[in-house]
Amino acid sequence: xxxxxxxxxxxxxxxxxxxxxxxxxxxxxxxxxxxxxxxxxxxxxxxxxxxxxxxxxxxxxxxxxxxxxxxxxxxxxxxxxxxxxxxxxxxxxxxxxxxxxxxxxxxxxxxxxxxxxxxxxxxxxxxxxxxxxxxxxxxxxxxxxxxxxxxxxxxxxxxxxxxxxxxxxxxxxxxxxxxxxxxxxxxxxxxxxxxxxxxxxxxxxxxxxxxxxxxxxxxxxxxxxxxxxxxxxxxxxxxxxxxxxxxxxxxxxxxxxxxxxxxxxxxxxxxxxxxxxxxxxxxxxxxxxxxxxxxxxxxxxxxxxxxxxxxxxxxxxxxxxxxxxxxxxxxxxxxxxxxxxxxxxxxxxxxxxxxxxxxxxxxxxxxxxxxxxxxxxxxxxxxxxxxxxxxxxxxxxxxxxxxxxxxxxxxxxxxxxxxxxxxxxxxxxxxxxxxxxxxxxxxxxxxxxxxxxxxxxxxxxxxxxxxxxxxxxxxxxxxxxxxxxxxxxxxxxxxxxxxxxxxxxxxxxxxxxxxxxxxxxxxxxxxxxxxxxxxxxxxxxxxxxxxxxxxxxxxxxxxxxxxxxxxxxxxxxxxxxxxxxxxxxxxxxxxxxxxxxxxxxxxxxxxxxxxxxxxxxxxxxxxxxxxxxxxxxxxxxxxxxxxxxxxxxxxxxxxxxxxxxxxxxxxxxxxxxxxxxxxxxxxxxxxxxxxxxxxxxxxxxxxxxxxxxxxxxxxxxxxxxxxxxxxxxxxxxxxxxxxxxxxxxxxxxxxxxxxxxxxxxxxxxxxxxxx
Numbered sequence: 001x002x003x004x005x006x007x008x009x010x011x012x013x014x015x016x017x018x019x020x021x022x023x024x025x026x027x028x029x030x031x032x033x034x035x036x037x038x039x040x041x042x043x044x045x046x047x048x049x050x051x052x053x054x055x056x057x058x059x060x061x062x063x064x065x066x067x068x069x070x071x072x073x074x075x076x077x078x079x080x081x082x083x084x085x086x087x088x089x090x091x092x093x094x095x096x097x098x099x100x101x102x103x104x105x106x107x108x109x110x111x112x113x114x115x116x117x118x119x120x121x122x123x124x125x126x127x128x129x130x131x132x133x134x135x136x137x138x139x140x141x142x143x144x145x146x147x148x149x150x151x152x153x154x155x156x157x158x159x160x161x162x163x164x165x166x167x168x169x170x171x172x173x174x175x176x177x178x179x180x181x182x183x184x185x186x187x188x189x190x191x192x193x194x195x196x197x198x199x200x201x202x203x204x205x206x207x208x209x210x211x212x213x214x215x216x217x218x219x220x221x222x223x224x225x226x227x228x229x230x231x232x233x234x235x236x237x238x239x240x241x242x243x244x245x246x247x248x249x250x251x252x253x254x255x256x257x258x259x260x261x262x263x264x265x266x267x268x269x270x271x272x273x274x275x276x277x278x279x280x281x282x283x284x285x286x287x288x289x290x291x292x293x294x295x296x297x298x299x300x301x302x303x304x305x306x307x308x309x310x311x312x313x314x315x316x317x318x319x320x321x322x323x324x325x326x327x328x329x330x331x332x333x334x335x336x337x338x339x340x341x342x343x344x345x346x347x348x349x350x351x352x353x354x355x356x357x358x359x360x361x362x363x364x365x366x367x368x369x370x371x372x373x374x375x376x377x378x379x380x381x382x383x384x385x386x387x388x389x390x391x392x393x394x395x396x397x398x399x400x401x402x403x404x405x406x407x408x409x410x411x412x413x414x415x416x417x418x419x420x421x422x423x424x425x426x427x428x429x430x431x432x433x434x435x436x437x438x439x440x441x442x443x444x445x446x447x448x449x450x451x452x453x454x455x456x457x458x459x460x461x462x463x464x465x466x467x468x469x470x471x472x473x474x475x476x477x478x479x480x481x482x483x484x485x486x487x488x489x490x491x492x493x494x495x496x497x498x499x500x501x502x503x504x505x506x507x508x509x510x511x512x513x514x515x516x517x518x519x520x521x522x523x524x525x526x527x528x529x530x531x532x533x534x535x536x537x538x539x540x541x542x543x544x545x546x547x548x549x550x551x552x553x554x555x556x557x558x559x560x561x562x563x564x565x566x567x568x569x570x571x572x573x574x575x576x577x578x579x580x581x582x583x584x585x586x587x588x589x590x591x592x593x594x595x596x597x598x599x600x601x602x603x604x605x606x607x608x609x610x611x612x613x614x615x616x617x618x619x620x621x622x623x624x625x626x627x628x629x630x631x632x633x634x635x636x637x638x639x640x641x642x643x644x645x646x647x648x649x650x651x652x653x654x655x656x657x658x659x660x661x662x663x664x665x666x667x668x669x670x671x672x673x674x675x676x677x678x679x680x681x682x683x684x685x686x687x688x689x690x691x692x693x694x695x696x697x698x699x700x701x702x703x704x705x706x707x708x709x710x711x712x713x714x715x716x717x718x719x720x721x722x723x724x725x726x727x728x729x730x731x732x733x734x735x736x737x738x739x740x741x742x743x744x745x746x747x748x749x750x751x752x753x754x755x756x757x758x759x760x761x762x763x764x765x766x767x768x769x770x771x
Contacts, residue, residue, distance in 0.1 A: 055158040057247050058471030062444060063348070063357040064154070064249045066462065067341055068115065069334075070108070070166060070200075070258040073368035073432070075283075075419030076334060080363065080437040081290035082417065083274070083282060084331040088342035089439060092359060094450045096441035097495065100295045101548075102457040104366050104436050106428030106511050108199050109141070111365040111459050112253070113169045116149045116188075118463025118486040120508070122577040123147065128511065129199065131172050131616045132584065133595060138577030141171045143183055145481035148474070150463050151189030154249045157472040162235040163190040165228050165253035167197055173597040177611040181212050190251070194231040198614055198735070200255055202648065203262040204403035205746040205755075207614060207738050214611045216745055218755060223264060225254050229340040233347045240351055247356075247470070252344065256337035259369065259376075259408035261329050261401060268332035268401050275327040278312030278320065279416040280305065286419045294452050295437070296420050296548070303422050303551050308373070309412045319374075322393045326375045326409045329401035330417075354443060358469055360462060361439040367432045368414040370424035375410040378650050379669020383704065383728060403747075406650045406736065420549050428509040429516045429525035429540075431550055442469070445495060453494050455502045456518070460488030468492045487576075508572040513583030517569040521545035524555075524565035530583040539566060593620040604768040606644075608742045615646060618739035621653065621732035623696055625709070625771040629689040630655060633762035634681060641759030643688065644766050645740045647733030648747035655690055656744075657681055657761070658752065662688045662720065664713055665750035668729050672750050675713045677720035685764075689714040697727045704728040741766055 030040040038050030069077075076082040079089040080098070104111040109129045110121035117124050122138035124147050133141035151161040163185040170183050175197050185193035194210045201207050203224040208215040210231075217227065232252055239248050275282065283302060290296040305311070315323070348354050374389045376382045377399060381392045399405050414424060421432035428434055438457060440447065467474060468490040476483060489504040502520075509516040509525075513534065516525035521544045526537045541555040541562050555562050573579055596617055598604050604619050613619075630643040637660065645654040647667060654665045660680035666673045681688065695709040705726045712722040733739075737746050742763050743756040 057158040060356070061157070061159075061247045061470045061472070062442065063247045063353055064159075064466055064470065065344070065348075065357060065359045066115070066150075066249075066251050067359065067361040068112070068165075068251070068253040068365055069337065069361070069363050070253070070255060070365055071367075071369050071425060072257055072334065072364035072436075073414070073418035074364075074421060074435055074437055075286040075290070076257070076368065076417045077338075077363050077437065079439065080295050081286050081293050083286060084334040084417075085270075086334060086338040088338045088345060089361060089363070092345070092361060092441040093439045095443075096359075096439055096449070097447055097451050097453050098295060099438035099440065099453045099455070099457055099491070101454050102362070102436050102438035103434045103507070104362070104364065104459050106366050106433040106509060107426050108166075108258075108365055109168050110511065112167070113143055115362070115459040115462050116151070116169070116251070117143070117147045118150070118460050118488040119147050119484070120460060120487055120576045122510070123487060125577070126169060127578065128582070130169055131198070131595065133171065134582060136577075136580060136582075138579070139582065141169070143169060143188070145182075145479060146484045148478045148481075148483055149188045150466055151185075151249060151251070152478050153189070153463075153467065153472055153474050154470065155189045155191070156475050156478065157470065158246055159470075159472075160239045160243065160246055160248040161190045162232065162248065163193045163195065163251045163253075164232045164235070165195040165251075166199075166255055167193065167195055167253070168199055170197060172595045172616050175614055175617040176597055177214070179212065184212060186211050192235055194235075195228065195253070196255070198616065200258045200260065202260060202403070202406075202737065202747055203255060205648070205737070206255075207612070207746065218745060223262075223336070225256055225337050225340045228252070228254060229343045232344050236344075236347065236351075240353065249466075250344075252341065254337050254341075257330065257334045259371070260405065261326075261333050261407040261409060262403060262405065263329060263333040263336050263401055265401070267336040268329040270335060271328040271331045273324075275324045275331070276320070278315075278324075279309070279412040280312045282413075282416040283419045286416070290420060300420060300549065301551060302420060303549055306415050306422065309415055312412070316390075318394050319390050322390055322397060323375065323410050323412065325397055325400055326407070327413045329407065330409045330413060332401070356444050357442070358445070358466070359439070359441040360465070361441075362459065362462070363437040363439070366425040366434065366436075367421070367427070367430075368417045368424060369408065370426065371408040371411050371414045373411050376408045377405050379406075380671045381669070383669055404649065422550060426511060427514060427527065428511040429514045429527050431544075431548070434509060440491070440495070445469070447495055451498060453491075453498060455491065455494045455500060456504045456507070456521075457491055458488065458504060458507050461491050461504060462488070464488045464490040465492055506568065506572065508569055508576070508578070510573070510578050510581070513581050515569065515578075515581075517565050517572065518544070519565060519568060522561060522565065523550070524562055524569065528583060532583075534581055541565070593622070593624070596620055602770050606741050606766040606768070608763045608765070610741050612745055613739035615733050615735055615737060615739060618646070619768050621646065621692070622734060623694060623730040625692060625694045627689055627691045627769050627771075628655060629687055629767045629769075631685070631687055631764040631767070632657075632681075632759075633685045633764065634683050635761060637683065639759075639761035640757075641761070642740065642742065642744040642753070642757045643759055643763060645744035645749055646738070647749050648737035649749070649751075650736050650747070652733040652737065652749040654744055654749035655688065656753065656757065657688075657759070662713055662715055663752070664690050664711070664721075665752065666711065666729065666732070667749050673723065673729075675711065675721040675723060677713060677715055679715065679720055681715060686716055687714075689717075692725075694725065694730050696730070
């Protein structure tokens with residue numbers, strides 16, 4: 001009875017408390033709004049207004065700009081001894097700090113996810129590129145809500161937040177006109193986004209979005225980097241005009257200097273003849289400059305040229321001329337990006353915000369790319385035999401760097417721009433793939449101008465550095481998700497103390513099965529070859545304290561140290577979702593159908609009015625047999641235009657009507673093959689079908705020009721054209737440009753029309769069927 005009485009008494013107390021609270025909440029009998037703290041009378045004269053107090057950023061909180069350059073090695077920018085002139089970055093570095101021991105993850109999406117969240121890339125499910133995702137926690141490209149972004153945290157601290165440029169961390173199947181937008185930039189804390197969603201885009205015909213809408217900038221007279229700088233300035237202008245008391249966060253991520261290397265001739269011509277001495281000279285010259293700047297150790301030794309790169313002096317005059325022109329464009333591309341970023345910096349100065357603005361510049365999201373030996377202009381030239389490629393590039397040398405080139409520099413140059421390190425982007429086991437220059441500029445921070453810092457840093461350190469500098473509080477809960485701990489280490493401790501003891505003690509790396517672990521300057525690493533047995537991988541060991549560019553493998557000398565670091569890698573891998581290791585040997589290749597929103601559906605119907613898809617977010621055409629049928633209604637004899645298009649000038653497929661005929665253009669690396677109906681399309685309703693009867697070559701066959709089936713066109717089930725296809729034609733528009741219904745926007749698949757060549761008849765639908 002006592003226990004029952006206790007419960008009844010307790011309930012009575014609880015009920016009494018509830019009634020008291022209810023009474024307090026309804027102290028304004030004339031309003032049902034319990035949160036109102038003013039006074040409600042029957043008239044305004046008898047009432048007292050109340051407005052909720054506005055959120056405020058921490059007192060004196062600075063604006064923050066993060067500038068992330070794409071695919072830039074340690075030896076690119078003149079700010080770190082490179083021969084690509086970057087006067088804006090030079091000025092920021094000379095008036096701020098240079099960090100010489102800072103690191104990325106080794107490739108695009110993982111670095112960006114890590115930077116934006118302050119967590120390791122596998123920890124935020126971005127263990128690989130967003131379009132190479134797989135169904136495991138570390139690799140599904142679904143960044144979890146419990147690991148908030150810099151934008152989300154600063155937004156909660158009353159910052160305005162803008163993302164401009166390359167995003168590349170949204171799941172492929174969500175980059176569509178219907179979203180969902182939860183993992184787009186505007187879903188992860190940014191007030192506005194203006195930029196592109198994949199790893200690269202054409203600099204003259206970009207696939208752009210503003211917030212969640214496709215932007216059609218055509219006809220476009222401006223370079224993409226200029227468009228991005230214009231928009232960044234526009235965002236800042238609006239923000240400071242309307243809410244001058246609020247600070248802003250700008251994440252500015254250019255497409256420069258990722259391929260395609262495209263830039264106006266006036267920029268590339270700045271370097272005319274400057275690289276005629278070649279990449280071996282470049283490496284030596286940059287190495288010397290880096291020592292003079294103090295951004296590498298005074299006793300450093302330059303590693304040997306990579307064995308896959310030929311000595312410059314062994315090249316023919318034709319090769320030297322072509323390769324030097326590639327490098328002129330490459331350098332001009334970075335100098336142009338530096339100039340455009342300078343416009344943003346100058347605008348911030350003009351509006352009186354410079355002193356209270358933190359600028360963090362990571363020169364690269366990874367090292368320079370391991371590009372083709374001869375460079376690239378288009379897929380056709382790259383498909384030729386080795387002895388023919390340079391001859392064709394020489395013939396087309398005036399196209400290099402223009403809108404008619406999808407250019408990448410030769411690997412000899414990209415390796416040289418990674419000086420003083422070995423290897424390239426996507427080699428996370430190497431400093432060449434992960435060692436990036438970092439610049440910190442903050443006038444109000446009273447930094448010692450031009451100083452150098454050697455403390456170890458990683459992109460996961462950017463977020464906590466910003467939080468400490470701004471005084472921002474990381475909320476326990478963001479949008480209903482309880483937040484997990486930050487995994488990076490703020491670098492602020494080192495700002496005023498060049499000799500401060502390093503606080504970031506341990507860091508793992510992993511991409512595509514290649515991996516490494518660093519602890520207190522010792523590094524164990526594996527260069528894993530795709531398809532090989534993980535259990536047979538051979539670990540290397542380097543003492544980065546004495547051998548910062550990994551010249552001397554100490555594994556045989558210190559086997560116990562190797563074992564200790566292997567065990568540490570295992571611990572970190574379990575902690576951060578690194579397993580299972582995946583080297584893509586099982587076919588998890590770029591753009592698999594399963595990753596698009598249509599998955600493995602056998603039938604897809606698209607309707608006119610649909611917004612442009614990115615190629616990897618729409619229906620896929622990669623070594624599959626399929627058909628595309630356009631249901632049209634022709635009202636007049638002059639009806640013409642594109643029915644369906646995927647891809648661009650560099651590769652793709654377009655179905656269109658012109659001069660009364662049904663035409664299909666199949667572009668393979670800028671070489672276009674056509675099917676044209678032998679009869680006109682009649683007035684009225686018709687079904688125009690393209691049938692791609694692809695037969696995969698035998699597994700052991702590597703003959704890209706071997707027979708692989710046929711493609712044919714039909715008007716109302718009557719065959720009106722056919723041709724044979726080869727194996728190389730099986731993969732259609734794997735990456736470039738977009739997918740359009742009723743038009744061909746951006747870069748056209750064929751020169752038989754000018755974009756967008758909108759269809760002037762009635763298009764009922766497009767039906768894609770896989771066989």
